Amino acid sequence: MDWNSLILLGVLATSLVASGVIFLLAESRLVLRTVVNLTAAVLKLVLVGWIVWGVYQAIEYEFRFTIIEGVDFILRADALGIMFVGLSSLLWLFTTIYAIGYLEKAPNRSRFFGFFSLCVASTVGIALAGNLFTFLLFYELLTLSTYPLVVHRGTRESLRAGQVYLYYTLGGGALLLFGVVALHVLIGDTEFVPGGSLAGLDPSLHPMLIIIFLMMVIGLGVKAALFPLHAWLPMAMVAPAPVSALLHAVAVVKAGAFGIARVVYDVYGIEFAQSLGLLMPLAVVASITIIYGSLRALAQTDLKKRLAFSTVSQVSYIVLGISLFGPIGAVGGLMHLLHQGLMKITLFFCAGNYAETLGVHKISELDGAGERMPATSVAFTLGAFGMIGIPPMAGFISKWYLGIGALEAQMNWVLGVLILSSLLNAAYFLPILYRIWFRKRDRMWCEGKVLGRFETQASLLFPTLFTAAVALAAGILAGMPFSPLYWAELIVGREYLQ
Amino acid sequence: MIGLWSVPLLFALPLSLGILSLLVVPAWRPRLIFIGLPLLVAASLDVLAGLATIGPHVYRLGDWAAPLGINLVVDGLAVGMILMTTLVTSLCALYAWVYLRDHPTSTTFFWPLLWFLWAGMNGIWLAEDIFNLYVGLEVMGLAAVGMVALRATPQALAAAMRYLLAALLGSLAYLLGVALLYGAYGTLSMAGLQEVAANNATTQVALALIILGLLLKTALFPLHAWLPPAHGGALTPVSALLSALVIKASFYILLRFWLVLGPEITPEFTAQFLGVLGAGAVFYGGWMAWRQHHLKQLVAYSTVAQIGYLFLFFPLVTNTGPEAQRLAWDGTLMMLIAHALAKAALFLSAGNLILAVGSPQISHLVGISRFRPMSLFSFGLAGVSLMGLPPSGGFTAKWLLLHSAILSGQWWWLIVLFLGGLLSAAYIFKVFRMSFREGPQIDRSVTPPLTLDVTALILASAAILIGLTAHLPLHWLRLGSVFGVS
Numbered sequence: 001m002d003w004n005s006l007i008l009l010g011v012l013a014t015s016l017v018a019s020g021v022i023f024l025l026a027e028s029r030l031v032l033r034t035v036v037n038l039t040a041a042v043l044k045l046v047l048v049g050w051i052v053w054g055v056y057q058a059i060e061y062e063f064r065f066t067i068i069e070g071v072d073f074i075l076r077a078d079a080l081g082i083m084f085v086g087l088s089s090l091l092w093l094f095t096t097i098y099a100i101g102y103l104e105k106a107p108n109r110s111r112f113f114g115f116f117s118l119c120v121a122s123t124v125g126i127a128l129a130g131n132l133f134t135f136l137l138f139y140e141l142l143t144l145s146t147y148p149l150v151v152h153r154g155t156r157e158s159l160r161a162g163q164v165y166l167y168y169t170l171g172g173g174a175l176l177l178f179g180v181v182a183l184h185v186l187i188g189d190t191e192f193v194p195g196g197s198l199a200g201l202d203p204s205l206h207p208m209l210i211i212i213f214l215m216m217v218i219g220l221g222v223k224a225a226l227f228p229l230h231a232w233l234p235m236a237m238v239a240p241a242p243v244s245a246l247l248h249a250v251a252v253v254k255a256g257a258f259g260i261a262r263v264v265y266d267v268y269g270i271e272f273a274q275s276l277g278l279l280m281p282l283a284v285v286a287s288i289t290i291i292y293g294s295l296r297a298l299a300q301t302d303l304k305k306r307l308a309f310s311t312v313s314q315v316s317y318i319v320l321g322i323s324l325f326g327p328i329g330a331v332g333g334l335m336h337l338l339h340q341g342l343m344k345i346t347l348f349f350c351a352g353n354y355a356e357t358l359g360v361h362k363i364s365e366l367d368g369a370g371e372r373m374p375a376t377s378v379a380f381t382l383g384a385f386g387m388i389g390i391p392p393m394a395g396f397i398s399k400w401y402l403g404i405g406a407l408e409a410q411m412n413w414v415l416g417v418l419i420l421s422s423l424l425n426a427a428y429f430l431p432i433l434y435r436i437w438f439r440k441r442d443r444m445w446c447e448g449k450v451l452g453r454f455e456t457q458a459s460l461l462f463p464t465l466f467t468a469a470v471a472l473a474a475g476i477l478a479g480m481p482f483s484p485l486y487w488a489e490l491i492v493g494r495e496y497l498q
Numbered sequence: 499m500i501g502l503w504s505v506p507l508l509f510a511l512p513l514s515l516g517i518l519s520l521l522v523v524p525a526w527r528p529r530l531i532f533i534g535l536p537l538l539v540a541a542s543l544d545v546l547a548g549l550a551t552i553g554p555h556v557y558r559l560g561d562w563a564a565p566l567g568i569n570l571v572v573d574g575l576a577v578g579m580i581l582m583t584t585l586v587t588s589l590c591a592l593y594a595w596v597y598l599r600d601h602p603t604s605t606t607f608f609w610p611l612l613w614f615l616w617a618g619m620n621g622i623w624l625a626e627d628i629f630n631l632y633v634g635l636e637v638m639g640l641a642a643v644g645m646v647a648l649r650a651t652p653q654a655l656a657a658a659m660r661y662l663l664a665a666l667l668g669s670l671a672y673l674l675g676v677a678l679l680y681g682a683y684g685t686l687s688m689a690g691l692q693e694v695a696a697n698n699a700t701t702q703v704a705l706a707l708i709i710l711g712l713l714l715k716t717a718l719f720p721l722h723a724w725l726p727p728a729h730g731g732a733l734t735p736v737s738a739l740l741s742a743l744v745i746k747a748s749f750y751i752l753l754r755f756w757l758v759l760g761p762e763i764t765p766e767f768t769a770q771f772l773g774v775l776g777a778g779a780v781f782y783g784g785w786m787a788w789r790q791h792h793l794k795q796l797v798a799y800s801t802v803a804q805i806g807y808l809f810l811f812f813p814l815v816t817n818t819g820p821e822a823q824r825l826a827w828d829g830t831l832m833m834l835i836a837h838a839l840a841k842a843a844l845f846l847s848a849g850n851l852i853l854a855v856g857s858p859q860i861s862h863l864v865g866i867s868r869f870r871p872m873s874l875f876s877f878g879l880a881g882v883s884l885m886g887l888p889p890s891g892g893f894t895a896k897w898l899l900l901h902s903a904i905l906s907g908q909w910w911w912l913i914v915l916f917l918g919g920l921l922s923a924a925y926i927f928k929v930f931r932m933s934f935r936e937g938p939q940i941d942r943s944v945t946p947p948l949t950l951d952v953t954a955l956i957l958a959s960a961a962i963l964i965g966l967t968a969h970l971p972l973h974w975l976r977l978g979s980v981f982g983v984s
Contacts, residue, residue, distance in 0.1 A: 023871060023875065066969050067894065067965075067966060067967070067968055067969060068828070068894060068897075068898065068968045068969050068972060069969065069972075071897070073966070107868065108867070108868055110871070111867060111868070111871060136888060137888040137889050137893075140887045140888050140893075141887075141888065141889070143887075144882065144887060147927075147930075148867075148930075148934065151931070151934045152934075154865070154934050154935050154936030155936065159931055159934065159935060162931070162934075163927075163931065166923065166927060170919075170920060170923050171920065173887070174916050174919055174920065177896075177897075177900070178900070178912065178916070181897060181901055181904060182904055184901060185901060185904045
């Protein structure tokens, strides 16, 4: 066993071991828990940085062992997977810092951080999975490790949300399992290979392949919150803010979108999927979700709920990009996987800051918040501009590529969807910004906490500012090496233009 | 010599320890496990080593050839069951060693019964002829009934009585079948029967009686009514042993019979019918488990449900292709072993949770995740395997069964596996939901001794690990079976 395969296990083990250690720690061991959390997060980031450099130089990283005859457990770092790993490990570090501050003095922190680390381990596993079986393994583990986070508060409402979450995700997981097993029966172990591995199958199997595709995409669509499978997501907003941030920006919805990318690109192959006529329906569903999510977001009065429906809408950009037949659309979709993650986590961090510092949950209560919390509000504004797609924010670049990709794929109607959605984004974000910056404060905020030098706790403020800065940089520096755009082009160039 | 001296020890040792434990003063009874467990673990590993070196073989007791002597079959299946029994029973015995300190009256008979139970089970795993199987069944069955009665409350005695009736009826039917076969063919050996048994009315009636008796003992729906009160009401280590191992013994005999006589003699209808009963068990057991208010009753009904999966074996191996048959064999045995580990862990951790809150009611578990995380963690790991979610033995088993069902074109079993998984998720998460709830109660719980938590955790981890390393055990289990060649 060489170093290149062990390092993959190392990436997985950092959060897995951290999770085990944290579970065993007594509730009162605050310092030790924080040290374990941060050490693991930093260590993982270093390892991932190492692998990113290796993948850039086209070094192969692979780890495998046989589980049962014909089924292997495979971890492999390719350009697509490592992009997702990079996103999750970077955001894990910041969410951990944020969560330590956010949950200060809250009960059950050992449980929380234990599952939190387990959740990241599953996400990394999903990203590094080298075949459908391994993917499925971690996909279900993600369901199990996020449930305790959703119900963390233990209130009636959060337990209800947890139940709905389970209905959706376990049902979806079972469908995915069927699809994977059926594919296994047809062709054996389904490893992810660029260009897919199904194109050579007998044409008489094509109807079966379409059914399998449907089952898998429905199973994945639950987590990606595709309409009409999205209802769990806004309900899960009862969870603490770091959970919402992690669930929405990184782990769950992205796992779904990422899975769809894997199925389309690395199992079916984009050309074969196109020839089966699978891409058009996917694009239609994604478009419907984009518009529907935005419309519902418009109607929300609760800040986190509005952000949640915005997520429903934005994640479908990724799916839309995948379903556009052509490299430019693919670049747009894959890039948005990173962009949306950075922007949305910033927005959720901001929502958490408002809630923790000012006790504000409703949008109508935000009047004048910009004066009281300027730094948070700047971060929120950057995130919102990005979501609307105002240049030079990251979101603009995604939409630009998606638009060109749509034209290239001769699906001009997608352009209409993009424009309409941007207008709707503006319609639900600009009023918030107006309230924050231009309205006078009209009520007393219940500022319970004793604050330090900053407008809110440093552990809440700095992760927010950092992610906002990265989101900004991703847009401004899109032309630089290792920007999301650069990496997405690398993926498309390396894997999908073969 | 490797693998030979230890074969008879596997039942001679527990039998002598059982008798010895009746002779020593009560205070010494529990301590015998510190002699017995290491020896039995060593003997089991030695049998495994024997299988690995000289392959599947028949061991002649005292070197007498059958029909005069007793033949013991040492193939992959038998050795797999022996290892499973040793692991689960050893851990349950350690658990009981601590747990029974609070039940001084029960200890008197628990230990002798445990040894007899163990001897009976090992006898069944090894027996080659159908009469010795009966002897094993009776020894094990009577010991099990005695263990259920240990609590000596009116409910426990009533449950034990029902169990006794079911067990005796089952054995009686089985014995009748054996007598018919012996009368017709003059042999009791499985191998002998396979050669001479013809497809006629006698064989069919005998086989029907045997199947019926074994179904009753395995508690397959709708013959399951005795199980929940017996398993749910017993002392915790007893519940674990009964649910994890004892019901598997009668299923094992059924499996052996099916491999020898089934395909030629029973019509395909029987296989499908057994599968349908299994499906009924999965649905009914899952539904009833979800409706329970007592934690251990929930776990007991979960056993009723999980037994159902095992019976999908019969339709999946009857008149299907060799690949589907092999997958069904692998999947069923993986399911059997994973269930044994997970269910023992589930019962033990449920016992710990009950000790912690001092009440068997699920609704009293409010907020338990805060102060008994380790017990709940074991419960959760075991639950993952029972729900068939990865990574776990239950998942690997389900994967294999799904694969087999698709390959053999029997898509209707997919629905059973699909809904069964969701139902088990419903009842497992029912417990979890309660444990995460923040109630008005203050945190107030008894801390059970560490041994209780550790034994449950080891079993639960084993249920998870076996799913990831299934390759090796499945390879062993195929040694000496008709599915050996792939």
